[in-house]
Amino acid sequence: MSSTKTENSTPMKTFQILAISGSLRSRSSNLSLLKAAQQLAPENFQISFYGGLSQLPHFNPDCDTETPPVAVADLRAWLRASDGVIICTPEYAHGLPGTLKNALDWTVSSGEWMEKPVLILNASPVSHFAHDSLVEILTTIMARTISHRIGLSGNKMDELAMLDNTEITSKLIESLGELETALVVPELVEI
Amino acid sequence: MSSTKTENSTPMKTFQILAISGSLRSRSSNLSLLKAAQQLAPENFQISFYGGLSQLPHFNPDCDTETPPVAVADLRAWLRASDGVIICTPEYAHGLPGTLKNALDWTVSSGEWMEKPVLILNASPVSHFAHDSLVEILTTIMARTISHRIGLSGNKMDELAMLDNTEITSKLIESLGELETALVVPELVEI
Numbered sequence: 376m377s378s379t380k381t382e383n384s385t386p387m388k389t390f391q392i393l394a395i396s397g398s399l400r401s402r403s404s405n406l407s408l409l410k411a412a413q414q415l416a417p418e419n420f421q422i423s424f425y426g427g428l429s430q431l432p433h434f435n436p437d438c439d440t441e442t443p444p445v446a447v448a449d450l451r452a453w454l455r456a457s458d459g460v461i462i463c464t465p466e467y468a469h470g471l472p473g474t475l476k477n478a479l480d481w482t483v484s485s486g487e488w489m490e491k492p493v494l495i496l497n498a499s500p501v502s503h504f505a506h507d508s509l510v511e512i513l514t515t516i517m518a519r520t521i522s523h524r525i526g527l528s529g530n531k532m533d534e535l536a537m538l539d540n541t542e543i544t545s546k547l548i549e550s551l552g553e554l555e556t557a558l559v560v561p562e563l564v565e566i
Numbered sequence: 567m568s569s570t571k572t573e574n575s576t577p578m579k580t581f582q583i584l585a586i587s588g589s590l591r592s593r594s595s596n597l598s599l600l601k602a603a604q605q606l607a608p609e610n611f612q613i614s615f616y617g618g619l620s621q622l623p624h625f626n627p628d629c630d631t632e633t634p635p636v637a638v639a640d641l642r643a644w645l646r647a648s649d650g651v652i653i654c655t656p657e658y659a660h661g662l663p664g665t666l667k668n669a670l671d672w673t674v675s676s677g678e679w680m681e682k683p684v685l686i687l688n689a690s691p692v693s694h695f696a697h698d699s700l701v702e703i704l705t706t707i708m709a710r711t712i713s714h715r716i717g718l719s720g721n722k723m724d725e726l727a728m729l730d731n732t733e734i735t736s737k738l739i740e741s742l743g744e745l746e747t748a749l750v751v752p753e754l755v756e757i
Contacts, residue, residue, distance in 0.1 A: 399624060400627045434590070434665055473625060473662075473665060473670065473671050476661055477668065479664065480665075512661045515660040
């Protein structure tokens with residue numbers, strides 16, 4: 376694992392972070408919010424964007440074997456190589472986008488989410504069904520979820536407009552700080 | 567529209583019903599339950615099984631144009647041609663299968679579910695997240711939902727075992743009767 380150094384030369388671990396947008400729309404405000412988060416992230420965050428949602432086959436338990444489809448193996452490899460994940464998703468008809476859930480379906484039994492810190496950003500100021508559902512699903516597959524509502528005002532904001540809005544940037548910085556804390560501090564285990 | 571006749575020669579409208587299983591598993595108990603329902607359905611139900619879930623592309627709002635992908639146009643045509651729908655779906659990690667939700671995502675804006683009676687069967691004796699989510703989503707896109715928990719004991723039952731179980735057959739007949747009532751009686755509209 377690569378490392379950076381702070382001013383007093385203490386080595387600082389670099390965290391590999393996978394960003395996933397639940398929308399395939401080219402000008403998605405969810406993707407823009409993730410890009411804004413990338414700009415504001417701690418210097419030891421190395422954020423990569425997962426771009427394979429649309430290449431995944433439809434989940435079929437009959438095909439979830441020891442030799443999964445190539446795109447599924449790729450998704451799982453990205454997750455295994457990531458210390459943490461940030462997800463931002465739209466809501467369609469009071470539910471998660473099927474495409475995003477399909478990706479999660481392929482990883483239910485393979486275990487990559489176990490104990491992984493996941494920051495879930497809600498770009499919407501009003502919708503909550505998809506966000507709540509995502510928290511429930513990720514908690515069920517044993518991820519450590521951190522849930523934040525950013526609440527963009529309308530869907531016309533691009534990344535630069537978000538970075539120019541102090542309310543949004545302060546919420547993003549706060550949520551990224553919580554993700555960093557979760558990455559640094561192992562989960563407390565009750566005995 | 568074709569019709570059958572009762573003993574007293576009163577014409578009986580034939581209802582076209584589309585059955586959708588949320589699972590792509592070849593030996594899915596959800597598909598078996600739908601096949602059992604087909605055996606027990608009123609004689610004027612003409613039940614067809616939709617088999618195109620896995621052929622649908624991943625939903626992308628940028629592609630939801632006046633000329634949609636062929637598989638999407640086919641799904642919409644099946645829905646338009648159906649008087650009612652029966653859905654039975656598994657639950658994956660406390661959520662709907664992404665594949666089923668993806669099909670719904672392609673029909674949010676095209677309006678085929680408006681006022682359509684939809685019987686939602688829950689095969690599980692314990693799970694409720696996917697079922698509740700499906701009711702919420704279909705209600706949001708203006709379908710008339712009829713929700714029934716059948717509650718199979720384990721997932722080893724095939725269609726014949728279900729048809730041999732009086733508790734299951736009576737629940738299926740009751741739920742199919744409610745669907746028939748919804749098909750015959752227009753929804754009451756409050757003034």
